[in-house]
Amino acid sequence: MSAHVPLFVLALCVHSLCSAFAQERPIEDPAFASPRNIILFVADGCGESTHRALELWQGSPPIYQGPEWSRYNTTTFALRTSIRPSRNLDPLEQDPRLVYDPAKAWDTTPTDRAHGEYPFYFQGYNWLRATASDSANTASAIFTGVPTYRGAINLDGAGNPVRSLAEAASDRGLAVGVVTSVPFNHATPACAAGAHVPKRELYHQIARQMFTSGVCDVIAGAGHPKFDRNGFPREEPKYTYISEEDWSALRTGTLTDADGSRWTLATETETIRSLATGEVQLPLFLLAPVAQTLQQTRTPWALRDATPPGGHPFIENMPTLRDMTLAALNGLDDDPDGFFLVVEGGAIDWAMHDNQIGRMIEEMADFVRTIEAICEILDAGDRGFDWSNTLVVVAADHDHLLLGPESDTMPFQPLTDNGPGVLPGYRWHANTHSNQPVPMFVRGNSSSVFADIPTTPDTHTAPDGTVFERLPYFHQQEIGKTLLNLFDQHAESEPKEP
Numbered sequence: 001m002s003a004h005v006p007l008f009v010l011a012l013c014v015h016s017l018c019s020a021f022a023q024e025r026p027i028e029d030p031a032f033a034s035p036r037n038i039i040l041f042v043a044d045g046c047g048e049s050t051h052r053a054l055e056l057w058q059g060s061p062p063i064y065q066g067p068e069w070s071r072y073n074t075t076t077f078a079l080r081t082s083i084r085p086s087r088n089l090d091p092l093e094q095d096p097r098l099v100y101d102p103a104k105a106w107d108t109t110p111t112d113r114a115h116g117e118y119p120f121y122f123q124g125y126n127w128l129r130a131t132a133s134d135s136a137n138t139a140s141a142i143f144t145g146v147p148t149y150r151g152a153i154n155l156d157g158a159g160n161p162v163r164s165l166a167e168a169a170s171d172r173g174l175a176v177g178v179v180t181s182v183p184f185n186h187a188t189p190a191c192a193a194g195a196h197v198p199k200r201e202l203y204h205q206i207a208r209q210m211f212t213s214g215v216c217d218v219i220a221g222a223g224h225p226k227f228d229r230n231g232f233p234r235e236e237p238k239y240t241y242i243s244e245e246d247w248s249a250l251r252t253g254t255l256t257d258a259d260g261s262r263w264t265l266a267t268e269t270e271t272i273r274s275l276a277t278g279e280v281q282l283p284l285f286l287l288a289p290v291a292q293t294l295q296q297t298r299t300p301w302a303l304r305d306a307t308p309p310g311g312h313p314f315i316e317n318m319p320t321l322r323d324m325t326l327a328a329l330n331g332l333d334d335d336p337d338g339f340f341l342v343v344e345g346g347a348i349d350w351a352m353h354d355n356q357i358g359r360m361i362e363e364m365a366d367f368v369r370t371i372e373a374i375c376e377i378l379d380a381g382d383r384g385f386d387w388s389n390t391l392v393v394v395a396a397d398h399d400h401l402l403l404g405p406e407s408d409t410m411p412f413q414p415l416t417d418n419g420p421g422v423l424p425g426y427r428w429h430a431n432t433h434s435n436q437p438v439p440m441f442v443r444g445n446s447s448s449v450f451a452d453i454p455t456t457p458d459t460h461t462a463p464d465g466t467v468f469e470r471l472p473y474f475h476q477q478e479i480g481k482t483l484l485n486l487f488d489q490h491a492e493s494e495p496k497e498p
């Protein structure tokens with residue numbers, strides 16, 4: 001590294017690199033050649049700074065930055081920026097302008113231009129914003145291994161359905177569950193649940209597919225038609241996320257899965273919490289009594305709100321992401337073939353869009369508490385599964401451009417530390433996504449397979465000699481490809497008749 005690297009760049013490099021370079025390949029139990037269970041956490045809209053904000057607020061790194069975990073970086077760019085399939089193009093033809101390029105990303109050439117209320121300051125910030133993905137194409141890549149256009153739910157660039165992880169898991173006999181802190185059929189959970197539609201806004205169609213395809217055993221999230229964003233009953237129901245017809249079938253217990261099983265509906269917080277133990281009837285739909293997000297959209301709500309975490313009272317008696325995940329896990333973990341559980345910290349992205357630093361940290365904290373709860377269960381190993389037969393992946397779908405307080409003059413300055421319990425120094429550079437690579441963490445059975453994925457260095461030397469460097473990266477589609485391979489091995493490693 002160059003001798004005249006400013007301190008903040010060094011800090012960025014050290015923070016980004018040391019955890020991975022200190023890793024050794026995890027020791028795995030040879031009795032389990034592939035994982036029986038896979039738990040995939042997805043932090044929506046969560047880049048390096050998002051993880052760092054929680055760490056600075058709490059005064060300690062989140063659990064997945066511990067020594068048992070391996071860290072990678074993934075790029076998140078879309079196949080194309082169009083929001084509809086291109087039937088005349090090769091389904092895998094990549095728009096070269098979107099491909100992550102360290103020289104363009106780290107470009108420190110000053111610029112006076114702006115988009116909306118957010119000046120670019122540097123050409124790199126401009127490029128990272130202009131080439132960003134959306135949560136549908138990123139989730140499709142993660143859950144199918146195939147990159148696609150913005151807005152696609154598990155379709156390729158030409159609009160053809162692509163087999164997803166949930167379908168592969170279900171085909172292998174695994175129980176499948178999807179949990180989120182945003183509407184249950186928003187882009188990420190829709191992809192996680194194996195839906196296939198050309199446009200992410202087709203909520204009624206997505207919901208119908210999620211309930212009737214026979215793929216999912218548990219679905220959990222927000223988006224209740226009869227409650228507002230503060231969890232108060234609405235005068236008139238609002239059927240944004242589910243059709244009136246499907247809602248009334250759920251209410252009367254007549255909505256059935258592909259094999260004729262009736263969906264059980266749980267919408268009361270106490271009921272949802274009680275499902276963390278005891279007998280659970282599948283298929284199960286946990287619908288939190290709130291319109292959009294568990295907590296992030298509660299009032300008082302304002303754009304660019306700098307109120308610290310917990311500074312506004314939480315909605316009382318609302319299930320957390322952790323509550324819903326523990327109930328979902330209890331429903332899945334009796335399956336003798338294993339389970340595939342996806343948990344999305346969806347409202348992290350909503351808080352990032354709204355430039356609400358405190359609510360973003362609240363959402364990260366709930367997400368991390370959920371991971372901690374799962375780790376405790378895996379550590380204890382008294383429910384028939386542990387780290388030797390379970391793989392845990394903590395991924396993110398894309399970044400937002402959140403940087404340090406002087407990042408208008410100091411390119412790529414990281415967040416600054418003001419001590420635990422005090423908001424870090426920060427500056428928002430957009431109210432939407434960026435093309436920066438995002439961290440990913442893995443632990444457990446077969447976690448070493450990610451070390452075999454080829455990577456590209458993410459380094460750039462500015463004209464003044466400043467060296468910018470992050471971990472080498474692979475594209476997030478490799479997550480999907482790798483997990484699909486593991487599901488296929490799962491089938492091959494099934495006990496055979498002698």
Ligand SMILES: [Zn+2]
Nearest residue numbers: 045135349353
């Ligand atoms: Zn977003």
